[in-house]
Amino acid sequence: MEKVAVIGAGSWGTALSIVLADNDHEVRLWTHRIEQAEEINNVHRNEKYLKNVEIPKQIRAYHDLSEAVDGVSAVIVVVPTKAIRDVSKQLQAVLKQKVTIIHATKGIEPLTLKRVSQLIAEEMEQYTEEEIVVLSGPSHAEEVALRQPTTVTVSSKDAKNASYAQDLFINDAFRVYTSPDILGIELGGALKNIIALGAGISDGLGYGDNAKAALITRGLAEIARLGTSLGANPLSFLGLPGVGDLIVTCTSVHSRNWRAGNLLGKGYKLDDVLEQMGMAVEGVRTVKAAYQFAEEQDVEMPITKGIYQILFEEENPKKVVEQLMSRTKREEMDDLAALLNERYTQ
Known part of the structure; x- marks a missing residue:
């Protein structure tokens, strides 16, 4: 049994806490909202984020971060990207x-275009990027909390740390693989949110399965194109944190990014969508980063560019679809051939 702190009591942090509790670990779930900690401890619920889910009694919620991490062997960081630096600084102090x-x-x-592992390493002086582990894959919190079969990947440049994380989480309902390609795993998990926004926009416009299938497939090509230009293994994007996460995020009403895109496709403005969601929509920030990445790396990402125009230039979604459909003719296999040649001719 391990003593573990989970930092962030949103839906995903709470779901991962349940996995850890099922594995008989002592789980300390930290939240910056004292009323949320009281709800978890007193009635064993977290209704805002996971409705009708009973939280195991061995999960103890904390409002004081220093108490939450005292004596633990692992810290699981599950907060929105915009909060990573601040939370990492707090962890550094306690x-x-x-x-x-x-x-x-x-x-x-x-702006900085940095991945979460890089942000944590920058703010926590005693850690290097190589030591940090990422957990990613097709994993809706709502299903994980109900112990429905889920499979994810953990990755670190430190094989020992990756193996430790695998052992920490794996059980009969939550299968965990390992991968050494932390770059590809982090990029796949982040960039798929852009395509999920697009899938939601497509559904909001009333388009059918043909359009969404095309969007997912060509979106995967964009993700792999950008990821490999930055040094990721292209095969990572064909795995769980790549195509697996892409499918689940683009096709489920559980997906915040799909729901946000769906509202945008129905004509809502971005500010109204974010207010209505009431929770972090990571894809919105990631669109900005990926658009900037593509410009700097000179990588063609027409879907990402179109979604950027919808979000930040208030372009009409139907007009963006028309622009995508009228692009210059090309050979589909060019992208895959280029990626594989780059990988196996080095």
């Missing part, structure tokens, strides 16, 4: 011992 840091946040910081 952690008295070296622990394994695992994050389960899917995003990229705009």
Whole structure:
């Protein structure tokens, strides 16, 4: 049995806490809202984020971060990307011992274009990027909390840390693989949110399965194109944190990014959508980062560009679809051939 702190009591943090509790670990779930901690401890519920889910009694919620991490062997960071730096600084100040840091946040910081593992390493002086573990894959919190079969990947440049994280989480309902390609795993988990926004927009416009299938497939090509230009293994995008996460996020009403896109497709403005969602929509920030990445890397990402125009330039979604459909003719296999040639001719 391990003593573990989960930092962030949203839907995903709470669901991962349930997995850890099912594995007989002592789980400390930290939230910055004292009333949320009281709800979890007193009635064993977290109704805002996971309705009608009973939280195991061995999960103890904390409002004081120093108490939450005291004596733990691992810290699981599950907060929105925009909060990563601040939370990491707080952890730097209160952690008295070296622990394994695992994050389960899917995003990229705009402007700096840094991945979450890089942000944590920058703010926590005693850790290097190579030591940090990422957990990613097709995993709706609502289903994980109900112990429905789920499979994810953990990745770190430190194989020992990745193996430790695998052992920490794996059970009969939550299968965990390992991968050494942390770059590809983080990028796949972040960039798929862009395509999920697009899938929601497509559904909001009333388009059918043909349009969404095309969007997912060509979206995967964009993700792999950008990821490999940055040094990721292209095969990572064909795995769980790539195509697996892309499928589940683009096709389910559980997906915040799909729901946000759906509202945009129905004509709502971005500010109204974000207010109505009431929770972080990581894809919105990631669109900014990916658009900037594509410009700097000179990588063609027409879907990402179109979604950027809808979000931040108030372009009409139907007009963007028309532009995508009228692009210059090309050979579909060019993208895959280029990616594989780059990988296997080096």
